[in-house]
């Protein structure tokens with residue numbers, strides 16, 4: 001239940017909204033008990049019970065708020081504000097009404113693509129709330145990526161966040177930002193597919209690949225593209241809030257595109273709204289978010305960009321923390337602890353919990369002494385503890401790093417890599433694990449066939465994050481609502497026990513958890529350009545425990561989902577996204 005069946009009136013995206021109105025369609029609404037059924041030309045397009053409809057109206061549509069809560073609101077860039085008659089035209093064109101209600105503006109000029117006008121080739125990615133497929137567009141012959149987004153159309157928040165991603169993607173238009181090329185709605189499932197240009201690689205996969213070692217011009221080339229994409233997002237009032245290697249996609253022409261706007265948010269530096277601090281994958285999360293900031297800006301993305309720059313030069317992630325507490329200590333150890341002035345001015349919610357007794361000294365120059373000298377001032381700026389000192393993407397693009405020889409290479413001159421997605425690295429791990437198991441079965445020591453430790457993948461932050469039980473519960477609700485699509489199910493509640501990470505502690509980080517310095521003395525690293533890339537992420541463990549870790553990780557894949565969208569589920573916090 002809870003599915004909305006979008007009527008597929010045509011295939012192909014049209015560029016003129018006029019064409020949309022050419023469809024003549026009869027629509028009607030009727031009530032069966034407390035359930036409303038809407039039909040268009042005899043097809044059921046929406047089934048909702050009164051309760052859920054009220055909830056949805058209250059949240060997603062300012063005009064329909066119940067009496068007493070109604071306010072004449074100004075145009076809110078976070079929501080779609082399409083006039084009713086245009087919405088009607090969109091419904092007539094085959095868009096599900098709930099979708100036009102939440103992101104009608106983003107649908108303008110488009111009509112829905114039919115699922116059967118694409119041929120699925122392979123599953124190429126699995127995200128927190130999506131599966132991504134390589135597919136062929138049967139109309140154009142183009143290879144595309146189809147991102148199947150999971151959501152429940154009766155859950156206003158779930159719809160709202162899905163809509164936000166679409167609205168944001170439609171507002172951005174830059175060579176270094178992934179372009180949303182169309183939407184597919186299907187009668188058969190509750191899912192919606194987002195159509196993107198197909199990208200062969202992602203930066204995390206390239207960094208993890210044993211064959212790849214970037215030169216300075218290549219690092220500059222990727223960083224220039226990343227910062228250009230970020231500059232565009234920020235200038236258009238969008239914070240990405242999840243910059244990390246696996247969200248930086250690269251095509252065979254070396255073009256980098258920022259992808260996955262699932263956590264992105266509109267922001268207006270002149271009209272600030274509190275936002276959730278539970279964003280950005282742990283290793284790339286800036287200190288202010290770990291300290292609970294809800295008033296932040298472009299600095300969060302710039303911090304992540306600084307982590308990426310250092311990672312590209314080091315060949316491994318620079319601060320792979322396993323918990324929020326450990327992450328913060330890694331930051332203090334490398335970047336120094338916040339100054340007294342910063343503690344005073346920032347008034348961060350978790351400041352009292354995390355103010356070290358003795359200040360930590362900043363040691364970026366010593367730690368990265370073998371990096372190209374022109375990279376150090378930029379790393380220093382991007383990894384400034386005070387977000388105000390990180391400046392902007394535009395300033396970073398004008399830094400000495402890009403003006404000093406050797407210059408950035410052209411994207412087209414970058415090597416042509418074999419497919420190297422994070423997913424490919426996972427496949428490599430699985431294959432290595434299979435080989436180990438086979439050799440163990442033959443009585444061989446598993447350690448003899450152990451592949452490079454480098455294959456042991458990082459635990460992405462959402463997995464390492466502490467989760468709120470309410471988030472998990474909410475996911476379960478969505479699961480039940482979506483029970484139709486079997487393969488998309490989340491694990492039943494009893495399997496959540498396999499997660500292995502503490503639940504219910506996201507805003508309550510137990511300071512007693514900090515062992516005096518044990519985790520931190522083992523995580524220091526030094527970089528020399530001559531060193532081969534070594535084990536680059538995740539805790540080292542013997543082969544057996546590696547197997548256990550991976551089993552845990554896969555068991556966690558679904559249960560970690562809530563942390564990806566903390567504000568959606570984190571009812572205990574007063575934050576808005």
Ligand SMILES: Nc1ncnc2c1ncn2[C@@H]1O[C@H](COP(=O)(O)OP(=O)(O)OP(=O)(O)O)[C@@H](O)[C@H]1O
Pocket residue numbers: 124125126127128129130131132145147178196197198199200202246247249259260261262421422423564
């Ligand atoms: N346009 C694309 N071309 C090729 N692969 C893609 C494309 N978009 C996404 N992918 C692959 O699918 C994966 C998941 O996509 P995406 O990050 O957008 O989803 P998500 O559910 O938000 O994931 P996550 O939880 O990892 O952030 C990506 O890491 C990437 O490997």
